[in-house]
Amino acid sequence: MANNKSISKAYDPVAVEKKWYGWWEEQGFFRADPHSDKPHYSVVLPPPNVTGSLHMGHALNITLQDLIARWKRMQGYDVLWLPGTDHAGIATQNVVERRLAQEGKRRTDLGREQFEKVVWEWKEQAEGNILNQARRLGCSCDWSRQRFTLDEGLSRAVREVFVRLHEDGLVYRGEYLVNWCPRCTTAISDLEVEYQPAQGKLWHIRYPVEGGTDVLVVATTRPETMLGDTAVAVHPDDERYAQLVGGTVILPLMDRKIPIIADSFVDREFGTGVVKVTPGHDPNDFEVGRRHQLPIVKVIGEDGKMTQEAADFAGMDRSEAREKVVEALQDLELVEQIEEHLHNVGQCQRCETVVEPLVSKQWFVKAKPLAEVTVEAVKARRTVFVPENYERIYFEWMNNIHDWCISRQLWWGHRIPAWYCDDCREVTVAREAPSRCEHCQGEALTQETDVLDTWFSSALWPFSTMGWPDKTPELDRYYPTSTLVTGFDIIFFWVARMMMMGLRFMGDVPFHTVHINGLVRDEKGQKMSKSRGNVIDPLEIMDEYGTDAMRFTLTILAVPGTDIPFSISRMAGYRAFCNKIWNAGRFLLLNLDDETPASVQEIDTFREKNQLDLGERWILSRLQRVISETNINLEKFRFHEASNELYHFFWHEFCDWFVELAKRNLNGEDLEEKHRTCRVATYALDESLRLLHPFIPFITEELWQELPHSGDSLMLAQYPVDHPEWIDTEAEEQMDGFKELVTDIRTFRSENNIDPRKRIPAQLVCEKQQESFLESQCEQIKSLAHLSQVDLVPQFDSEGGRVPGVSRVADFVLILDDVIDVEADRQRLIQQISRTEENVQRLHKQLQNSEFVNKAPEQVVATARERQAEAVEQLGKLQEKLDGLPQS
RNA sequence: GCCCGGUUAGCUCAGCUGGUUAGAGCGCCUGGUUUACAUCCAGGAAGUCGGGGGUUCGAGUCCCUCACCGGGCACCA
Numbered sequence: 001m002a003n004n005k006s007i008s009k010a011y012d013p014v015a016v017e018k019k020w021y022g023w024w025e026e027q028g029f030f031r032a033d034p035h036s037d038k039p040h041y042s043v044v045l046p047p048p049n050v051t052g053s054l055h056m057g058h059a060l061n062i063t064l065q066d067l068i069a070r071w072k073r074m075q076g077y078d079v080l081w082l083p084g085t086d087h088a089g090i091a092t093q094n095v096v097e098r099r100l101a102q103e104g105k106r107r108t109d110l111g112r113e114q115f116e117k118v119v120w121e122w123k124e125q126a127e128g129n130i131l132n133q134a135r136r137l138g139c140s141c142d143w144s145r146q147r148f149t150l151d152e153g154l155s156r157a158v159r160e161v162f163v164r165l166h167e168d169g170l171v172y173r174g175e176y177l178v179n180w181c182p183r184c185t186t187a188i189s190d191l192e193v194e195y196q197p198a199q200g201k202l203w204h205i206r207y208p209v210e211g212g213t214d215v216l217v218v219a220t221t222r223p224e225t226m227l228g229d230t231a232v233a234v235h236p237d238d239e240r241y242a243q244l245v246g247g248t249v250i251l252p253l254m255d256r257k258i259p260i261i262a263d264s265f266v267d268r269e270f271g272t273g274v275v276k277v278t279p280g281h282d283p284n285d286f287e288v289g290r291r292h293q294l295p296i297v298k299v300i301g302e303d304g305k306m307t308q309e310a311a312d313f314a315g316m317d318r319s320e321a322r323e324k325v326v327e328a329l330q331d332l333e334l335v336e337q338i339e340e341h342l343h344n345v346g347q348c349q350r351c352e353t354v355v356e357p358l359v360s361k362q363w364f365v366k367a368k369p370l371a372e373v374t375v376e377a378v379k380a381r382r383t384v385f386v387p388e389n390y391e392r393i394y395f396e397w398m399n400n401i402h403d404w405c406i407s408r409q410l411w412w413g414h415r416i417p418a419w420y421c422d423d424c425r426e427v428t429v430a431r432e433a434p435s436r437c438e439h440c441q442g443e444a445l446t447q448e449t450d451v452l453d454t455w456f457s458s459a460l461w462p463f464s465t466m467g468w469p470d471k472t473p474e475l476d477r478y479y480p481t482s483t484l485v486t487g488f489d490i491i492f493f494w495v496a497r498m499m500m501m502g503l504r505f506m507g508d509v510p511f512h513t514v515h516i517n518g519l520v521r522d523e524k525g526q527k528m529s530k531s532r533g534n535v536i537d538p539l540e541i542m543d544e545y546g547t548d549a550m551r552f553t554l555t556i557l558a559v560p561g562t563d564i565p566f567s568i569s570r571m572a573g574y575r576a577f578c579n580k581i582w583n584a585g586r587f588l589l590l591n592l593d594d595e596t597p598a599s600v601q602e603i604d605t606f607r608e609k610n611q612l613d614l615g616e617r618w619i620l621s622r623l624q625r626v627i628s629e630t631n632i633n634l635e636k637f638r639f640h641e642a643s644n645e646l647y648h649f650f651w652h653e654f655c656d657w658f659v660e661l662a663k664r665n666l667n668g669e670d671l672e673e674k675h676r677t678c679r680v681a682t683y684a685l686d687e688s689l690r691l692l693h694p695f696i697p698f699i700t701e702e703l704w705q706e707l708p709h710s711g712d713s714l715m716l717a718q719y720p721v722d723h724p725e726w727i728d729t730e731a732e733e734q735m736d737g738f739k740e741l742v743t744d745i746r747t748f749r750s751e752n753n754i755d756p757r758k759r760i761p762a763q764l765v766c767e768k769q770q771e772s773f774l775e776s777q778c779e780q781i782k783s784l785a786h787l788s789q790v791d792l793v794p795q796f797d798s799e800g801g802r803v804p805g806v807s808r809v810a811d812f813v814l815i816l817d818d819v820i821d822v823e824a825d826r827q828r829l830i831q832q833i834s835r836t837e838e839n840v841q842r843l844h845k846q847l848q849n850s851e852f853v854n855k856a857p858e859q860v861v862a863t864a865r866e867r868q869a870e871a872v873e874q875l876g877k878l879q880e881k882l883d884g885l886p887q888s
Numbered sequence: 889g890c891c892c893g894g895u896u897a898g899c900u901c902a903g904c905u906g907g908u909u910a911g912a913g914c915g916c917c918u919g920g921u922u923u924a925c926a927u928c929c930a931g932g933a934a935g936u937c938g939g940g941g942g943u944u945c946g947a948g949u950c951c952c953u954c955a956c957c958g959g960g961c962a963c964c965a
Binding site for chain 1: 890891892893894899900901902903904907908909912913914915918919920922924925927928929930931932944945946958959960961962963964965
C-alpha cells in the first residue's frame with residue numbers, strides 16, 4: 001500500500017526547529033494550572049541577569065530544566081516552570097554606565113531619575129533578547145507567569161520582607177567596616193569580593209617609642225594606611241615587647257601619639273611581631289579597635305583618594321599615596337627593610353577594582369538566626385543537594401556566616417523602604433511612604449537613597465514570583481518547589497539566601513531538591529573567556545548544528561558534580577544521531593501500511609499469540625529495559641546516563657539490528673508479516689520518540705507528527721512506562737548469539753579480505769539444540785552477513801582447504817572459489833586459542849578457590865561455572881579447527 | 889592553612905549500590921554507492937584504570953598514603 005507521507009531526505013535542524021516552538025506556546029502547552037487535579041511539579045527558573053545575552057552556562061541550565069519539565073509533564077504532572085529575569089543591580093548598572101561612557105557621559109550627568117529610565121530601556125531590550133534565546137532553546141516555561149525582580153509585585157514582597165526583618169530586629173543600620181568598591185562607589189558584601197594573588201611588598205617601618213631612643217618596627221603591606229593608625233599592637237605573651245605595652249609611639253609623618261597595646265590576634269611569627277592598627281581600613285584592625293576603644297581615622301575616602309585626615313597626602317589616589325608615604329618615610333630613614341611578599345588582594349567581583357575596606361554606615365541583615373534553621377532543614381533532608389557533597393560546602397558556609405551588608409550606593413535596584421526625618425534625624429521603616437516620622441511626628445521625610453543588594457530580591461524568588469505576601473492558589477499549590485537547577489557558583493549568593501528567606505517567611509524550604517550543574521568549559525577543559533577567545537555562542541552553534549544536537553550534547557556530558565568539556569566534534573556526532581533518528585523515521589514512513597497509531601494492546605496481542613519473530617521479541621524486550629532505566633536515571637538526575645543509553649539503544653540496537661532485520665519482512669511478499677513488523681516498528685519508534693522528547697524536543701515532535709499518532713502533540717503524550725512482562729530473556733539470549741554469529745562472519749570476511757560485495761554460500765555447523773533456532777534465522781543470517789546461501793550441516797568437512805570460522809552458537813564455513821590465506825587463519829586461530837585459554841585458566845583458578853565458591857553469591861558462582869564450561873567447549877572446537885587446517 | 893573534586897584508549901570523558909574479557913564520542917587504520925541515512929555501513933588497532941600499601945573470595949569501584957592538576961573557603965598586617 002502506498003502512503004502519501006514523505007519527509008525530506010536531508011535532516012535540516014533549523015527548518016524543523018522553526019516549526020514547533022511558536023505552536024506549542026500558542027496552544028498553551030507550557031501553562032501550569034493551579035486548579036488542575038493532576039499531581040504538581042514546580043520549578044523556578046534561575047532568573048538570568050538583564051546584562052546581556054545567554055551563554056553556554058544558561059544553555060545547560062535551561063536544557064536540564066526543560067528536560068525535567070517535559071519529562072514530568074509527559075508523566076502526567078501539572079508542571080509549573082516559572083520564568084523571569086533579574087535586575088542584577090550592580091552588574092546592570094555597570095553595563096549601562098559603560099555604554100554611557102562611550103557617549104562620553106556619566107550617570108551623574110543624567111541624574112538619578114533619567115538614569116533609571118535609561119536602564120529600564122536597556123532592560124526591555126536585553127530581556128527580550130534573552131527570553132527569545134530561551135525560546136530558541138526549546139524552553140517550555142510558563143511565559144504567562146513571567147516575572148522581573150523589579151516588578152511591582154516583587155518589589156512589594158521586598159519591602160514586606162525588609163520591614164518584617166526590621167521589626168524582628170534582624171535588619172539594622174550601623175557604622176561598620178565594609179568592603180567598598182571605589183569604582184562602583186558602593187559597599188559590597190563579603191561574597192562580592194574575590195581574592196587574587198598579587199606580588200606585593202612588605203615594608204618594615206620604624207615607629208619611634210615616646211620617651212627614649214627605642215623604635216618599634218612594624219611590617220605592613222599597605223604603608224599608606226599608616227596615616228590612619230591609632231595604635232600598634234603586640235602579642236600579650238611576647239616577651240620582646242612586654243615592657244613597652246601601655247606606652248606610646250609617635251606615628252611618623254603625622255606626629256600623632258598612639259598607644260602600644262597587647263592583643264592576641266597578633267602573630268608573633270609574622271614580620272616583626274608588631275602590627276600597626278588601622279581600624280578605619282582593615283577588618284582585623286577594626287575588631288581590635290573595638291576591643292580597645294581605639295578611635296577610627298578614615299584616611300581613604302569613598303572615591304579611593306586620600307581624605308583631609310591624610311594631611312599632606314590628602315587628595316592623592318591611594319596607590320600614589322603609597323609611593324609618596326614610602327618616599328617620605330625613606331627620607332626620614334624610617335624604612336628598615338622592604339621584602340617581596342606574595343599575598344591575596346581583594347577585588348570587586350564586578351569591576352576588578354581593588355576593594356577598599358572602610359568604615360561606613362550601612363544596612364545589615366543579622367544572618368545567624370536565619371542560617372541556623374536552614375542547616376537543620378538540610379540535615380533533616382527537607383532539602384537535598386544533588387550531588388550530595390555540596391551539602392558540606394553549604395554547611396560550612398552557613399555555620400560561619402557573617403552579617404550581610406545589604407545596602408548599595410547604586411541607583412538601579414529596590415530603594416530601601418526607610419525614611420529619615422529632617423527634624424529629629426531618626427529613621428522610619430515602612431511598607432509604603434509614611435506621612436509622618438514615627439519618632440517626632442515630623443512631616444519632612446526623606447527616603448533612603450541606597451538600594452538593596454540584588455540578591456536580597458532574588459532570595460525571595462520562589463515565593464515572591466507566586467504572589468507573596470498575598471495568599472494565592474499558586475503559593476498554596478507550588479510552594480515549596482520541587483527542584484531547583486543552578487550552578488555551584490551561586491550556592492552562597494542565592495541558594496543559601498533563598499533557604500533563609502523561604503524558611504523565615506513561608507515556614508518551609510523553597511525547594512525539595514537542589515540540582516547543581518557544572519560549568520561549561522571548552523573541550524580542553526578550560527574556562528570559556530573572552531581573553532582566551534574560546535567562548536562558544538549557543539546561538540551560533542544552534543544555527544549550525546541545531547538546538548536538539550546542542551541539547552543532547554550538553555545533556556550527555558552533564559555528569560553531576562563535574563564541569564562540562566563542551567566539544568564541537570562531539571556535538572557533530574550528536575547531530576549525526578539526530579540525522580539517524582530522522583532517517584529511521586523516514587524509513588518507516590516509506591514502509592507504512594497502516595495509518596493508525598500502534599497500541600500496547602495490539603502489540604500485546606501479537607505477543608500473546610506468539611506471532612512475533614526473534615527480532616521483534618528482542619526489540620520489545622530491550623525497549624522495556626531502556627524505558628525502565630531511563631525513568632530511573634531521570635529520577636536520580638543522571639541525565640548523562642539516560643541520554644547515553646537512549647543513544648545506544650536507538651542507534652545500535654533499534655537501527656543497526658532491529659530495522660535491518662525488519663527489512664526482510666517489510667520488503668517481503670507475506671502481507672501479514674509485513675503488517676506485523678510494521679506495527680512493531682511503529683510502536684517501538686513511537687516509544688523511542690517519547691523517550692527522547694525531553695532531550696531533543698524538536699526533531700521528535702516533527703517525526704511524531706508525521707507518524708500515525710493520536711493527540712495533539714508529543715509534548716502531551718504519555719511518557720513510556722515499562723511492561724516488565726514483555727521482557728523476554730530467551731529472545732535476548734538468542735539474539736546475542738545471533739548477533740555474535742553475524743559479527744563473527746563479518747569479521748572473518750574482513751580479516752580474510754573477502755570482497756564485501758560478494759555473496760558467498762556458507763555452511764553452519766551446529767549442535768542439535770541450536771538447530772531449530774538457526775534454521776529459523778537462516779534467511780536473516782544470509783542477509784546480514786551478505787551470504788548467498790546458508791546450509792545447516794551436522795559436521796564440518798575440511799575438504800578443499802576450507803577454513804572454518806568459530807562462533808559461540810555455531811561454526812561456519814564460507815565456501816570460496818579462491819583459496820584463502822591459510823597462514824593468516826592459522827595465526828588468527830592461534831591467537832583466539834590463547835585468548836580463550838587465558839580465559840579458561842582465569843575461571844578455573846577462580847572456581848578452584850573454595851573461598852570464592854563458598855563466599856560469593858550463588859548467582860556469581862553459577863555464571864562463572866557456565867562461562868567456564870562454554871570457554872572449555874570453545875577451546876576444544878578451536879583446537880580441532882587448528883588441527884584440521886591443511887599443512888602449509 | 890582548611891575543605892572538596894580529578895588523575896581510565898592519541899584527545900575529551902563515562903563507568904550508579906565492588907562481581908563477565910573496562911566503555912563512548914572524536915581521531916586513527918582497512919574496506920564499502922547491501923534502494924532510511926556518506927550527517928552512512930562493515931571491520932580493526934589502541935588502556936599494567938597516576939604511584940605505593942591495605943580490606944575482600946573478588947577492587948577502576950571501598951580504606952590509607954604519596955605525587956600531580958583543578959576548584960572552593962579563610963586569610964597574618
